[in-house]
Amino acid sequence: MELTPWDGSRIGLDQEEMRRHNRGTFLRLVHLNGGISRAELARRMNLNRSTIKTLTAELSAAGLVREVAQTDNRHQGRPSPIVRPETQRFHVLAFDVAVDRVVAARIGLGGVILDRKVAARRRSGVDLDYVVTTLAELGRELIDAAPSTSTCVGLGASYCGMIRPGDGTVRFGPDLGWVDQAFGAELARRLGLGLRVPVGNEAHLGALAEHLRGAGMGVQNLVYLHGDVGVGGGIIVGGTVLDGDAGYGCELGHMVVNPHDGRPCGCGSSGCLEAEAGERALLDAARRPPEVFGRDAVRAVAADAAAGDANARDALDYVGDWLGIGVANLINLFNPAVVVFGGMLRDVYAGVLPRVRGRVARNVLPVAKEKVRLSVSALGDDATLIGAGELGFERLLHDPLSEMPRVSPTAW
Amino acid sequence: MELTPWDGSRIGLDQEEMRRHNRGTFLRLVHLNGGISRAELARRMNLNRSTIKTLTAELSAAGLVREVAQTDNRHQGRPSPIVRPETQRFHVLAFDVAVDRVVAARIGLGGVILDRKVAARRRSGVDLDYVVTTLAELGRELIDAAPSTSTCVGLGASYCGMIRPGDGTVRFGPDLGWVDQAFGAELARRLGLGLRVPVGNEAHLGALAEHLRGAGMGVQNLVYLHGDVGVGGGIIVGGTVLDGDAGYGCELGHMVVNPHDGRPCGCGSSGCLEAEAGERALLDAARRPPEVFGRDAVRAVAADAAAGDANARDALDYVGDWLGIGVANLINLFNPAVVVFGGMLRDVYAGVLPRVRGRVARNVLPVAKEKVRLSVSALGDDATLIGAGELGFERLLHDPLSEMPRVSPTAW
Incomplete structure (x- = not known):
């Protein structure tokens, strides 16, 4: 049954929207696969090779991907170059408030955990101030330790509660007894990077991570x-x-x-x-x-x-x-x-x-x-953290060449 | 939380795919709204007015829509023309196998039930042959009664069981005791219109109808x-x-x-x-x-x-x-x-x-x-029937100008 009913968000497409869509889809495929040949990109995106070549050039020029020669010679003919994400050049910071610990990680484009910091936490009586203070400290340590050539393109956090998508407010978090706590906004303020912090429910993010990179x-x-x-x-x-x-x-x-x-x-x-x-x-x-x-x-x-x-x-x-x-x-x-x-x-x-x-x-x-x-x-205990990282990459993957606030370590 | 993870079916867009998408979205909006102004189409599709004008001209030339002058003068300035679906010129046949009756209807573009035929049915001991024979007879009566200027663009059927989407096979239909019955294929064969019959579960189709045209x-x-x-x-x-x-x-x-x-x-x-x-x-x-x-x-x-x-x-x-x-x-x-x-x-x-x-x-x-x-x-008892009709329109709405088999009554 091919049911593709109209949903209110479906809009028409113009040239600019089409190009944005293609760039986003291209970068998402590279990000999720770690490395993928131009031929495979053409096949998956159902586009001709010259369009793929143009997209590769655009995103290479932006420093987001690079091409490397195919070393696998099993295939006949000229091997298609492999497009890889620039994992060391672009990263997100991902935060996870778990039951017994809080974790922050620097995750590179391509989904590679480059660095992580962990702090234990009490099991109860943990208020907003304590959590965002701890997370912001971990985040700052990660940025201080990052090489000067790596740029932060987004943030994402996982929390075990019901989250209002628009602003990352924890509406209901029975584990910590939180009701209507401005977690996302407050963490963004403490980090002071000029980037908002999208927040997701930990199990939603675990599911996303297992779907993109794990058992699913x-x-x-x-x-x-x-x-x-x-x-x-x-x-x-x-x-x-x-x-x-x-x-x-x-x-x-x-x-x-x-x-x-x-x-x-x-x-x-x-x-x-x-x-x-x-x-x-x-x-x-x-x-x-x-x-x-x-x-x-x-x-x-x-x-x-x-x-x-x-x-x-x-x-x-x-x-x-x-x-x-x-x-x-x-x-x-x-x-x-x-x-x-x-x-x-x-x-x-x-x-x-x-x-x-x-x-x-x-x-x-x-x-x-x-x-x-x-x-x-x-993905084990990293599932929620990796999911939070994907939240952080979402804006870049939606529109890879947009003018977005990015934080390079020289700003510190 | 803006989660738009990559799904395997997402592909790149080229000029032709973009045009198809815009025509489909345009016709879907007209079909679902019954009549909608060009200005509103531009707003909903986020496209400029000249693109909307071109789309209107293309679909008018294909006979799928027509423009009528706006009679509402509440708005200042030159009123935007209203685009209406050609309800009398294009229709689908929709079939519903309910618990106590079988129903067939001719539904015009825009979702208007133009004609219907109903037959009572036994509550048990109803086999595939009995059902498709009854439905095919009702379908033929509808076509015979249709004006010669109306063209059938699709078929759709509702059944109270678990349906394999690809071929409309009833995998499990406990109400009638059906297991692995080739309902969609057999109904298509009996109708002999050269159109396949997509089949949907009755409650799935009821939900779709309520979503598109009812309580949702x-x-x-x-x-x-x-x-x-x-x-x-x-x-x-x-x-x-x-x-x-x-x-x-x-x-x-x-x-x-x-x-x-x-x-x-x-x-x-x-x-x-x-x-x-x-x-x-x-x-x-x-x-x-x-x-x-x-x-x-x-x-x-x-x-x-x-x-x-x-x-x-x-x-x-x-x-x-x-x-x-x-x-x-x-x-x-x-x-x-x-x-x-x-x-x-x-x-x-x-x-x-x-x-x-x-x-x-x-x-x-x-x-x-x-x-x-x-x-x-x-939508009451018509919900499943209207949902089956939407199934029948799906191919036209997906690609309004494609060369698809259509059946005009003169073929009979």
Whole structure:
């Protein structure tokens, strides 16, 4: 069914818009592939070789890409030159506020993490001022350490909460107890680079990263479950992150799976997927005391179960069954090519898999389960950070030759 | 968050592709608006007036649109001419296989139903041959009755099952017990018009129609629940129907909402939304005997409840509560602007609304419920038929001046 209904944002094209589109698509392909031949660019973009040659020249002149000779001689005839991103010359700063640490990284064009700084953080009582101060310090350290020839073209941040897309305000962040905190604006102000900070929900960004560079490469429909204290979600529909009407979609952790006698959830409701399959549910089911929590505690349950401990085994079965109901519901709704388990769900993946598979077999409609694949995150704990980096590159990739504010280290 | 990640289908643009895109966008705007001024087209497409004038001339020359003088003199200055679709000159045939009837309609460019034919159908034991024979007869009657100046530019069909997009095969249609039936190909063969028949899931098409012409006009994110014997779903994400990886997405009726002691579902599982909130659940809860079923029986329960009957009232509360859990889950996942209740859910809408609203208030995360609207279908029983019509127009709207097979009645 070829349904391409009109959406309100679709506009007409003129010469300038066409050229911008082609430059953006070209640079995006180079950025995502790391290196790609001119012949392959022509094939993927469905453009003739002379147009590709012109685009290569334009973006080379801007210093964004460079051509190198093809060393692979398997192909007959004159080898097509390879176009590579100028990873050392252009970078973004990416920030990630995770449950137990804050991270900043300098990521080069092409998606290469060039440098990173990490600071531990308290698990609660962490306010806006503390977080942006810490992140801005890490960011400054990265810029100070960067070579003078590298230019910052964007910023991006990941946060575990519901984010207003326009200005990066955290509308609702139950983990830190944040409500309506101007995170993006305040971080931009503290960094003082003259660049705004787009902010994304951590699971949305994890999904984006797995889609572009991880377990979902080449796949246009993907569900990503991000286990942390709660269970977040990022869903790729037709190659795009499902944002919904206001940016608050993908909250799969608050899907009610147990309406009868569900455990209370941090959101105020009960029986939500994250209440039944999150960290606390697992640790309670494994009879761990309340003061035991965190990633190491989760890993200990998985290890105990693998070693034959019955409590730990039961706990993984309990969590696996609820997770399985959630995953089956998501497959029926999204018909994804792959379901990716990230964050702490990587640590319990092997242990919960039999129950999850059982629920998928029982609850997913026949044709929707024909091809679906289950997988752990390929990018691991870097998924959200890499996703934040992609946010930072978005403006450059949208319009590579536009006059945008860029910060070169000499300005410091 | 401006996330526009690269999707594999994005290609470069050349002059010809740019012109095709502009013609398609122009004709789509005229088709969806019925009539729209040249000034408004220029504004919406972000193109200058001379380009719009050229596009108008091209599509007028092809007979697809015509210009009429603006009669509204409220605006100062020379009024911009109105571009209208040539509704009488170009049409599609749309087919709908509903639970109790089959329908065919001739729909003119601009989305106007020009003529329709309806046949009753048995509720079970209906095989492929019976359905395509009936539909082909209705289609032929429509063509015979059409004026000789009207040309058929496409076909489209709606079916209540999981459809393979490429060839319109019904992979799984539990209502009629169909598995892997070549519905689209066989209907095309019987019609013998030299046009293929794209087929869509009825709820996907209902969602599309409500998005383009109904309760979700102007909205880019919409969830449509279609009550029939089961509960189907169509979900618009960012202006596009959620198809998923193979066309089988949106199966919200098989979201498990009651994992403990759920009613058995036609899919072989139990506790699915449609098992708890579908027609049979409602009638059982209202203590109707098994031989009572169908739309009139559902309406009778709604009427009895409104008249104070306690059984009927309890039945609506029962269904409303499960429906509410499902709707709350969908709002958390999709952050839609509107949730539309279609098919038989229109008949119970007023009766279930309090319980649905209660669940939304309790289970949806704070910011996601700020703006969401609940609504009945605006197109009623025509939603799926109108959606099938849009499927039929898709090829013309994609490339208005392409050389495509068209059927004018003189060929008969």
